[in-house]
Each structure stands twice: as C-alpha cells, then as structure tokens.
Amino acid sequence: MSPRERPNTMDNSENKPNVGEEVKSVDTYSVKCQSCGGTMIFDPVSQSLKCEHCGNTVDIIKDHDVKENDILDGFEKATKWDGDEQATYKCKNCGAVVVLNKDEHAALCPFCGTSHIVKGDAFKGLKPQVVIPFSVTESDAERFAKSWAKRRIFAPAKFKKSLNAENIHGVYEPCFTFDSRVEAYYEGRVGDRRTRTVGSGKNRRTETYIVYYRIHGVINKFIDDIYVATNANFPQAKMDKMQPFKAENACVYENKYLSGFMAESYQKDLKDSWEDAKKMIDKIIRAEIKSRHNYDVVDYINVSTTHSDVTYKYVLLPVYFLNYAYKRKSYEVCINGVTGKVAGKTPKSPLRVAIAAVFGLAAAIGIGILLYMLYKS
Ligand SMILES: [Zn+2]
Ligand SMILES: [Zn+2]
Known part of the structure; x- marks a missing residue:
C-alpha cells in the first residue's frame, strides 16, 4: 500500500x-x-x-x-x-x-x-x-x-x-x-385510528375508522x-x-x-x-409535536418557527x-x-445474499405456520 x-x-x-x-x-x-x-x-x-x-x-x-x-x-x-x-x-x-x-x-x-x-x-x-x-x-x-x-x-x-x-x-x-433558540407555534388537524364492530349476524365485522381533532401549541x-x-x-x-x-x-x-x-x-x-x-x-420540532400528541395520522400541521440567538x-x-x-x-x-x-x-457475495434471503423466507414461513397453528388451537 x-x-x-x-x-x-x-x-x-x-x-x-x-x-x-x-x-x-x-x-x-x-x-x-x-x-x-x-x-x-x-x-x-x-x-x-x-x-x-x-x-x-x-x-x-x-x-x-x-x-x-x-x-x-x-x-x-x-x-x-x-x-x-x-x-x-x-x-x-x-x-x-x-x-x-x-x-x-x-x-x-x-x-x-x-x-x-x-x-x-x-x-x-x-x-x-x-x-x-x-x-x-x-x-x-x-x-x-x-x-x-x-x-x-x-x-x-x-x-x-x-x-x-x-x-x-x-x-x-x-x-x-x-x-438556535427556537419558538415554534403550530396548529393542525390530526387523527387517531379506532375500531368498531358493525353489522349483525353473518355480516358482523370489525372496521377501522379515524377520529380527527385539532391540535395547537408552542414549543420553546x-x-x-x-x-x-x-x-x-x-x-x-x-x-x-x-x-x-x-x-x-x-x-x-x-x-x-x-x-x-x-x-x-x-x-x-x-x-x-x-x-x-x-x-x-x-424535523426535530415535528418529532416533538408527534411525541406530545401521539396521534396516528396527520391531515396537516402548520409550524411557524422563529429563530433567535x-x-x-x-x-x-x-x-x-x-x-x-x-x-x-x-x-x-x-x-x-x-x-x-x-x-x-x-462488495457483496451473491451467494451469501441468496442464502440470507432463503433463510429469511424460511423464517417468515415458519412464523406464519406457527401463528396459524396458534390461531387454530
Ligand atoms: Zn479528484
Ligand atoms: Zn527534525
């Protein structure tokens, strides 16, 4: 060298x-x-x-x-x-x-x-x-x-x-x-996923729906x-x-x-x-908003940030x-x-990648079978 x-x-x-x-x-x-x-x-x-x-x-x-x-x-x-x-x-x-x-x-x-x-x-x-x-x-x-x-x-x-x-x-x-010293005002519309049972008899089933609500606040x-x-x-x-x-x-x-x-x-x-x-x-601010309100989906969130110092x-x-x-x-x-x-x-060895893929697939099938058996029992 x-x-x-x-x-x-x-x-x-x-x-x-x-x-x-x-x-x-x-x-x-x-x-x-x-x-x-x-x-x-x-x-x-x-x-x-x-x-x-x-x-x-x-x-x-x-x-x-x-x-x-x-x-x-x-x-x-x-x-x-x-x-x-x-x-x-x-x-x-x-x-x-x-x-x-x-x-x-x-x-x-x-x-x-x-x-x-x-x-x-x-x-x-x-x-x-x-x-x-x-x-x-x-x-x-x-x-x-x-x-x-x-x-x-x-x-x-x-x-x-x-x-x-x-x-x-x-x-x-x-x-x-x-x-930066950040002051961020935000407001938006977010939602949580809920489930409910609908129908009756043979048509009885569970469906997912979203409940939207408004959020707002300030992050310093x-x-x-x-x-x-x-x-x-x-x-x-x-x-x-x-x-x-x-x-x-x-x-x-x-x-x-x-x-x-x-x-x-x-x-x-x-x-x-x-x-x-x-x-x-x-991105940091939006992650903080997410952890504050813990919603499942976002319709929109507007963030207005001022930076000082x-x-x-x-x-x-x-x-x-x-x-x-x-x-x-x-x-x-x-x-x-x-x-x-x-x-x-x-570099990647094609053989090693292929072997890993086969093992991955085998594991996935194995877990699938296991879940199926648990469900049936
Ligand atoms: Zn050069
Ligand atoms: Zn010298």
Missing part, C-alpha cells in the same frame, strides 16, 4: 536552513523542524508536532475555548484561510478542493486518485474556527477498517482474505454547526449543535454515519493541526448550510478515507479519525 503522497521536503534543498542563516525563533511558529529543517507533522498519538526526519517533537498548547459566532457576522465575513500560510489544490477530475499547509504538496487527489490536480489561489471565504484533531493514527485506522470489513456478513470470503487497501488519506472535512427549545455537511465528498449521510466526533476534543483552529493531513474547503456556503439546518430543526461554528472533522480494490472495482471506507468508527461499502 502506498502511503499518502506527500514528498519529503527534505529532498528540497531550499527548505533547509543554510549555515549562518538566522534560524527562526520558536515563537514565530514554523512547520519546519528547528533542529534539522525537516517537516513537522501533527502526530495523533502525542497530539504534538513531530519531525518526520529526526523525531523531534514540539508541544501544541491546545485552546479548548471554542466560541460560537454570530450568524449575521458570518454572512458578511469572507476572510482567507490563514493568509498565505496555506495552499489550495483543485482536482480537475472530481472537483475536490484540498487545502494544505504551504510546505506540503498534493500530488494525487485523495478522493479520486487522479494526478490532474492544480494549485489554486489561496482559498477565499470563511476560515475554519474549530478543529477536532486526529487522535487515531493512520495504521490504527487501517486496522479498524480491516476488522470491520472482516465482520461484514455479505462480503465475499475472497475479498476478506485479500483486503487490499489501495490508499489511505487523512482529511479534515468541513462542516457548519448551528445553535434551545437547539444545540446541528451538524450540516458542506461537501460532495463528505455528504450529510456519510457524516451522520460517522457521528459523533467527540465535540469535547474540539480546539480553536490553528494550521498546525493540518500538518501532514489534508483539509477540504466547504462547497456549500454558510447561507445555504443554514437553510439545511432549518429543515433539520423543523443563532450562532454557528465552522468545524473541521478528522476522517480517514480508505479504498479497497476488489475485482477491478474500488470500495470506499471512512474511518472516524477520533473514535475509529468505520462506515463504508464492501
């Missing part, structure tokens, strides 16, 4: 401090190793920066004082990602925009593997505010993915034996989280941390499968955490993401992307970079 494409900058003579040249003091932070000039990358085990070349480590003082940001400010703001310290690469094949620290180079797209990747302008837009640093190493992520794949009941035995990881990339995926609720995915490579369904990401590990964003990893920039902006968040909040955070989430090759096809598996939780696809 090939490691992530990140050429060792040691090969690049211009990155080595020349003899006699003033070495940068420690407080003006650099991702260069102070003792050998090698590249310092973020080490998930020690949670510090570690030199790839000589093993020298530099502690990171984590700032856990993560702040919520006013959404109206966010709509106006458009700052650059850490000025000139970061570089963006755009994949001409799949459209991914990858952000790296300036000393690092993307040779291959982490998502589609193509080398059609061009260096772009510094990324304009909101700068990440929060990062949940990787705490799972690349080799552990691979191990988790392997044991996960082995437990997949429908995956062919041959696939489980070979488990050929083509590549693995640690990528910080962008998302917005929203908080503080909605905390709605996570909205912002990127085609890491859509909502994928993110939801990876949750939770240990929000308690969140730190104020610094580019140090990105060293040795990649980051994607958001594709859906704050405004559109907030629209998505409102739809998710609406809306805040957002632009968060980078740690995810490993791994691809398994099997019969000339590629299967993507994602590993949560902080919990090790795995989700993804594996």
